[in-house]
Amino acid sequence: MSVTIAEKAEKYDLRVPRYTSYPTSPHFLETDNDKEYRQWLSNLDPKTGVSLYIHVPFCESMCNFCGCYTKIVKRYDPVSDYLEYVHKEIDLLAAALPARMTAKHVHWGGGSPTMLKADDWRSIIDKLKDLFDIDENSELAVELDPRTATEDYVQAIAEAGINRASIGVQDFHEEVQIAINRVQPFDVTKRVVEWLKKYGITSINFDLLYGLPFQTTERVIDMVDKAVSLEPKRFAVFGYAHVPWMKSHMKLIPEEALPNASERWEQMEAAAKRLEEHGFVKIGLDHYAKPDDEMTIAMNETRLHRNFQGYTIDNNPVMLPLGASSIGQTPDGYMANVQPLRDYRRMIDAGMLPIGRTRALTSEDILRRAVIEQIMCNMKVDLPALCRAHGVSEDFFAAEEERLQTLIKDEICTLDNGVLTLPEEGRPLMRLIAATFDTYLQQGQKKHSRAV
Template identity: 40%
Template sequence: MTQLIEKYAGNVPRYTSYPTAPHYHAGIGNNEYIRWLGDLNETDRLSLYLHIPYCDRLCWFCACHTKQTRQYAPVRAYLAALEAEIRTVGRHVSRSAKVTAIHLGGGSPTLLEADDVIQLHRTLAQNFDFADEVEISVEMDPNDMDASRYDALAAIGMSRASLGVQDFDPRVQQTINRIQTFEQTKSVVDEVRLRGVRSVNCDIVYGLPHQTMDSLVRTVEHIVSLAPDRIALFGYAHVPWMKKHQTMIDDSTLPDAAMRFELMTVASRMLVDTGYLAIGIDHFALPGDSLAIAANNGHLKRNFQGYTDDEATTIIGLGASSIGSFRQGYIQNIPATGQYEKKVLSGELAAVRGIEVDDTDRMRRWVIERIMCDFSFSFRELGHEFGIGASTILAECQALCTDDQLISIKGDRFEIAPEARPFARSIAAKFDAYLASGAGRHSMAV
C-alpha cells in the first residue's frame, strides 16, 4: 500500500468540473453568459446555487470564498445585491426552464436572519419558475441556529440539511477555530427532522491538525449515532497559497500521506460496517437514500457540490464567486463582494471569467465524471455519445493499462481495481488535457 500511496497521492484537482477552475479565463464574460442564459428552454432543468460569503467566525481549515463579520449590516447589503442579481438573471431565462433544485452554500447561509431567508426565497420564486417539487438544501452551522431560523427554513421548504462536523475532538476544534459540540450538532438534527426535513447530511474531515485515529473513530461513532442519510468523508485540503488564513495551521501538526490514507481507510470501513453504502471516493449513503439509488442505477453525477443525484442540466451560480455550469461551458462571478455588489446593483451581470467547452472537452468531462462516480466506463457508451473521437480515449486507456496493472480493459469497459479506487482523482487526471499547462495548484489526492 505504501507504494500505491507514493504513486498516486500527488496533488490533483477534485474534478467537480472539467475543465477545472484554474483554467477559466477573462475571455468569457457577461456577453457569453447572457447568450447561454438565453439558450435555456423547456428541455432544461435548472439548479440554483446561492453563495453567502459571510461567517460570524472564520475556520482556519476552510478553503471556501468567505469572510468573517460580526455585524449584520454587510450581510444585509450583500443580500440586496444578491436579489438584484436574481432579478437580472431571471430576465434572461425563459420561464419554460424549470428550477428543480436550490442550494444555499457559503460561508454560513444560516447566519441570515429569518425574515431575510423568506424574502430571498420569495425573490427566487418571483423570477424563476419552480417545478412541482424543488429540492432545497442548506449548509448549516449549529452555532447560528435559533427557533426563528429553523421555522424560516421549514417555511421555504428546506428538504436537505447539510452539517459540517469535521472532528469532535476539542484539541482539533481549537486548532481549526471550529468549536462545535456533539450536543449542538444533535440538536440541529433533531430540530430539522421535527420540522419535516427528510434528508440530513453530515461532513467529516480527515487529515486535520492534531487529528488522531482515536479522535476520528470517536467522531464517526458520534455521527453514526445520529443516523444521517448521507455522510461525506473529505480529506482536508491544505492550500495556504490560496487561503492565507490556513497559515494559522502549523504544517508540522498535519498527518502525512500515509497517515491520511489510514485515517480515511478506517473511517470508511466503519461507515460501511454500520450499513452505509460507499459512493464514489468520499460519500456514503443509507441504502434507501436517493444518492445510493443513483449510484446503483448508473445515474450518479458530480458537480460543485460534490456527488449528487440532481438531474438538472444547468447550474446557475448566484452571488460573489459563484460558478455556473452550462452546456456551452462554465462562468464565474466576481469573487470580491464589494466589486460584485457594485456590478449587480447597477443592473449588470457579474461574470468575470469562464471557459467555453468543445466536443473534446465534453468527451473528457464525461470520462472523468464516470471514473469519479463509477470507477469505470463503457467504450460503447463513450462511442455512442461522442462518435469517432472516442478512439483517442481508447488509445490512451490502452497505454495506461500497459503501464499500470491496477487499471484494465475488460471487454467493453475501462476499470480501476478496487484497491486503487481511493486514488480515482489521480487516475482521472490522466485524461485531463489541461493539467500539464501548470495553471493552478491543487490539494493532496488522499
C-alpha cells in the same frame, strides 16, 4: 507483487483536481462582460428547468481549514447590503432567461448561509417564487453551521420551504477543533439535528474531514461512531486540503500536527470501513448513503452525476450561479461570478450579470468530461463505446491508455478491450485515473489538494 497501502500513499501523493467540473475552474477564462453568458442563457430549453446555487460569502469567524470564499463580519449590515444585490441579480437573471423556468434545486452555500436572518430567508425565497416555478418536488438545500443556528432559525427556514440540510461537522475531538478554530461540541450538533427533525427537515447530510491536525485513526473512528449516532441520511468524508500558499489562514494550522500521506490514507480507509460497518454504502469517491437512499439507487442504476456540489442525482445540465464567486454551468459551458464583493456590486449596478470567468465547452471537452464523470461515478468506462457515441475514432484515447499502464501495474485499475474498470482497491485513487484524461492539467502544479 502487489503494492502496500503505505507504498501507494507515498508513491501517489500527487495533487490533482476533485473533478466537480471538466475543464476544472482554474481553466475558466476571465471576461469583463456578460455577453457570452447571456447568449448561453438564451439558448436554454425552457422545459429543462434549472438548479440555482446561491453563495453567501460571510461567516462570524474563520475556521483555519476553510477553503471557501468568505469574509468575516461582526455586523449584519454587510450581509443585508449583499442580499439587496442578490435580489437585483435574481431580477437580472430571470429577465435573461428565454421564459419563466422551474427551479428544481436551490442550494444555499457559503460562507455561512446561517448568517441570514429569518426575514431575509423568507424574502429571498418569496423573490425566487415570484420569478421561478418552485413546487413541492423542488429540493431547497442549505449548508448549516450548528454553532450559530437557533431553534427559531431552524423553524423559520423550515417554514420558508428548506427541505435538506448539510451540516459541517469536521471532527468532534476538542484538540482537533481548537487547532482548526472551530469549536463545535457534539451536543451543539446533536441539538441542531433534533431541531431539524422536529420541524420536518429530515434529509440531513454530514460533512466529515480526515487529515486534520491532531487527528488519528482512533479519533476518526470515534468521530464516525458519534456522527452515525445522530442518524444523518448521508455523509461526505473529505480529506483536508492544506494549501497555505493559497489560503493564508491555513498557516495557523500547526503543520507538525498534520498526519502524513500514509496516516491520511489509513484515516480515510478507517472512516470508510466504519461507515460500511454501520450499514452505509460508499458512493463514488467520498459520499456514503444507506442502501435504500435514492443516491445509492441512482449509483446502482448508473444514474449518478457529479457537479459543483459533488455527487448528485440531479441530472439537470443547468446550474445557474447567484452571489459573489458562485459557480455554474449550462450545456454551452461553465461560468463563475466575480469576486471580490465590490466588483460584484459594480457589475450589478451597471445592469450586468456579474460573470467574471467562463469556459465554453469544445466537443473534445464534452467527451473527456463524460469519461471523467463515468470514472468518478461508475468506476467503469467503456472508452471505445463512448468514442463512438461522440463521433471520434475508437483509438482516440490511445495515449491515455498508454499512460494508465503504471496504475494498471499497481492494480489500481484494469483495462480490457478499452473498458477501464476500477476495482475497490483503486477507488481512493480515482482522481488520479480521471487526471490521465485531463489535457489541461499540468502535473506537479501545487494548485490542487492531495489525491488522498
